[in-house]
Amino acid sequence: MHPLLRGKRMIAFDLDGTLIDSVPDLAVAVGRALNDQGLATPSVDKVRDWVGNGAAILVERALTWAQGEAPDAGLFDRAYAAFLDHYAAAPNALTTLYPGVSQALNALSQAGFMLVLITNKPKRFIQPILDHFGLQTYFMLCLGGDSLAEKKPAPLPLLHAASVCGVVPAECMMVGDSRHDIAAGKAAGFATLALPYGYNHGEPIANSAPDGVVNVLTELLTPVPHATRALDHDS
Template sequence: MHSILQGKHLITFDLDGTLIDSVPDLAVAVRKALHEVALAAPDEDAVRDWVGNGAQVLMERALRWALNSAPEESLQTAAYEAFMRHYGMAPNALTQLYPGVEQALRALNGEGYRLALVTNKPKRFIAPILSHFELLPLFTLCIGGDTLSEKKPSPIPLLHVANQLDISPSASVMVGDSQHDIVAGKAAGFTTIALPYGYNHGEPIQSSQPDLLIASLVELVE
């Protein structure tokens, strides 16, 4: 195990951009939702830059792109509901695990670390996605963006996990791909580990000054 895990008992992970590349499926759902409200649809690269703050913000960004202005509330609601419906129909059609994810999670679980998931994705999608990859049993607790009153970059979801599992923040780690993960982790008193391959709105994750930057999760278990 990597030396940064010495004395740690809880490892929390982000989902999109950290464990899975979900943008292909998200982009399909965004395009179908915008088609329903008679708006132009973006390409996959555009959607990749919009992911990370939850489904509501994703659709708001998509609508702003299509309209070149802020959407009216009724349009925002209609587009969001359409997105949730389409994404819920096929959240795993094109989504893939990043290389080394399954190996690392199973090794960490086997070493006795408590694993938790803290994502801004709506909670209803977490279990179907993790179950698809046969990873759900590895996680003790899963928190979605709509589970609590606040989501990342707030530290509240991370502190909630630590409290629920009775583990000190100083013995906890946050692993993610975006500034929201690192900001939340630092504010919660967690050690922060960043991955450079995910979704960080075009900004290098190094600028968030994580405690450790790794190219792959397998670096934690080698």
């Protein structure tokens, strides 16, 4: 397998932008929540740039865009509650699985890696999405943005997962699509692996200096030729 997996026992995965493209459904829910408040509907591309810090920040960014200033507490509370209701009604209508995800998760699980899911999405939405795509059996632990006192980019969720799995950070890797995933991984002492196709506020993920980048998750299942030669030479 990929050289970054050497010595690793636990792999933590982000969800939105890493395993699934959820922006189309998030955009519908955001648009309906704003419409409920008499505000305009943002484009899917705008919503894509707002995703990554959890549902509350997503709604706050949308409201700020729609009215040109930060929302007051009353407006935010109404819009946030509406967003949660709209998203809960159809979290999988337009969401798709990225290529190679099922194959990679199955192979990694069969190879004996402990897989965990660490997302900033509210926990209530995780299980319906995993069930819809048949991914629920792969993860021994799932943490949402509201599962603990802190969420990514704080290292707490990653360190908590490592503790639950009985491993040390040096035996772990964080896989994600955004700077928040990479920052959390580095702060926790995990190896970090990035995917370039997700949501990173319009910035190249390479700017976050992950330990590695793969274009699709199935690249984890094959060694990198030049890296393999170097390792062989060193041995």
